[in-house]
Amino acid sequence: MDSLQTQVLSAIDEERGALVRLADDLRDHPEVGYQEHYAAARLTAFLRERGFQVQFPYGGVDTAFRAQVGADRPTIALIAEYDALPEIGHGCGHNLIAGSAVGAALGAAAVISQLEGSVAVIGTPAEEILYQTPGKVLLLRAGAFSDIDAALEFHPWTATGLLSKDRALVSLNISFHGRPAHAAADPWNGINALDGVLLTFNAINALRQHIKPEARIHGNITHGGEVPNVIHAFAAAQIIVRAEDRRYLFEELLPKVENCARGASIATGAQVEIVRTSEIDSTLNNSVLAGLLEQAARDCGVPFGEPVELGASTDFGNLSRAVPAAGFMVDIGLPPGTPWHSRDVAQAAGGPGGHRAMLDAARIMALAVVELLRRPELVQQAHAAFQSASK
Ligand SMILES: [Zn+2]
Missing domain, CATH: 3.40.630.10 (Zn peptidases)
Known part of the structure; x- marks a missing residue:
């Protein structure tokens, strides 16, 4: 010293x-x-x-x-x-x-x-x-x-x-836009946005088996519809995706996660909107x-x-x-x-x-x-x- x-x-x-x-x-x-x-x-x-x-x-x-x-x-x-x-x-x-x-x-x-x-x-x-x-x-x-x-x-x-x-991190706001209808009288006229969110979570859970061990995917439903007797016209979730390797995150994992939401959109007919709200580097x-x-x-x-x-x-x-x-x-x-x-x-x-x-x-x-x-x-x-x- x-x-x-x-x-x-x-x-x-x-x-x-x-x-x-x-x-x-x-x-x-x-x-x-x-x-x-x-x-x-x-x-x-x-x-x-x-x-x-x-x-x-x-x-x-x-x-x-x-x-x-x-x-x-x-x-x-x-x-x-x-x-x-x-x-x-x-x-x-x-x-x-x-x-x-x-x-x-x-x-x-x-x-x-x-x-x-x-x-x-x-x-x-x-x-x-x-x-x-x-x-x-x-x-x-x-x-x-x-x-x-x-x-x-x-x-x-x-x-x-x-x-x-x-870990590098990307935060996504994923929202689905459907069409309201009476949930019992004419549900066939509705498009259920909440199903879009639920299928997104299920598709991500199926993806988990195939992601690198150090990756993390976690989220919450921020909007799950209004009332149970109306087909949900709008639903949204916030999903965070992380990995140590930023290249793996951006080039491989993130497109797969976003495709989970796109697949849910095709399955339900609800329009999906994906916004990256935050990008954090390792x-x-x-x-x-x-x-x-x-x-x-x-x-x-x-x-x-x-x-x-x-x-x-x-x-x-x-x-x-x-x-x-x-x-x-x-x-x-x-x-x-x-x-x-x-x-x-x-x-x-x-x-x-x-x-x-x-x-x-x-x-x-x-x-x-x-x-x-x-x-x-x-x-x-x-x-x-x-x-x-x-x-
Ligand atoms: Zn701290």
């Missing part, structure tokens, strides 16, 4: 109490995607008080923000999330993601005058709403990351290691950035274990396909196998295990940022790795 690194870690240590209070405050005020007004205001006020230049709202998204210190490029982004789940609150621990990004930024800010470039906390709302349009996708469309050279993000988990094996962890995080984790005394196979999906994947990016998890003290998106997680996200993970993650990211900004060739190497991985 050299003197710059020591300064960084002691700056985070000095703010430890404030960071824990910040994360706990967010946990105690859970807000769902795009409603994170309290969290975004609290985070931006915290960073403004500490000398960061704040843009809020940011990228045309009401609850997004950007808070920056330093000058010019390279600019390293620390990604904050802070949306919660309906009913459960912070059952994904995003309050800790926000706290770690802020903590890492404070560490880097303490030595920024001795470095080249700048560090930005980017507050990205609505990560949980993957079946609509999540925050990072909106921000990417708005060009909010166009001047970012590298991005880092921590996510709480039941293990410590680099993020691996998440994460491309940048090898250079991942190496820096790994080294920083060792330096902080919390070495990474095996890469963490997430299985789920995140809009961080979309970000990772736009700029060099790396994500990692730190264990919040829950036994492996604890259900995620649960009240257990929400509790741990406000307890000692969550606080420890958040502060460790802040230290790890701060040390990685300092390496990037004092050795600009690393930023170039990360960019080169990004280019070759994107081919």
Whole structure:
């Protein structure tokens, strides 16, 4: 540990109490995607008080923000999330993601005058709403990351290691348009849209035997007709299709799933309409950035274990396909196998295990940022790795 690194870690240590209070405050005020007004205001006020230049709202998204210190490029982004789940609150621990990004930024800010470039906390709302349009996708469309050279993000988990094996995802709205008739007097004059939805689910269930084991297909009926004595003129479902390999997802699996709905349309005579509401990419962890995080984790005394196979999906994947990016998890003290998106997680996200993970993650990211900004060739190497991985 050299003197710059020591300064960084002691700056985070000095703010430890404030960071824990910040994360706990967010946990105690859970807000769902795009409603994170309290969290975004609290985070931006915290960073403004500490000398960061704040843009809020940011990228045309009401609850997004950007808070920056330093000058010019390279600019390293620390990604904050802070949306919660309906009913459960912070059952994904995003309050800790926000706290770690802020903590890492404070560490880097303490030595920024001795470095080249700048560090930005980017507050990205609505990560949980993957079946609509999540925050990072909106921000990417708005060009909010166009001047970012590298991005880092921590996510709480039941293990410590680099993020691996998440899934690309496509969300479909499938609706059927039939024709109403009396369900008993003249059903032969009707076309049943609900049968279109039911046959779609049954066809997908038949398809399951023939999909790759890592693929996932799941959905719900969003509209199942109005009353039982009228043939249903309209019915709709929401179906999510996921796979680790985006090419398999888009080129093989998705056409088959969509054909299930088209077949149901032929069988029933109901017109089908298929709309892709969301496309989430799998994460491309940048090898250079991942190496820096790994080294920083060792330096902080919390070495990474095996890469963490997430299985789920995140809009961080979309970000990772736009700029060099790396994500990692730190264990919040829950036994492996604890259900995620649960009240257990929400509790741990406000307890000692969550606080420890958040502060460790802040230290790890701060040390990685300092390496990037004092050795600009690393930023170039990360960019080169990004280019070759994107081919
Ligand atoms: Zn999450």
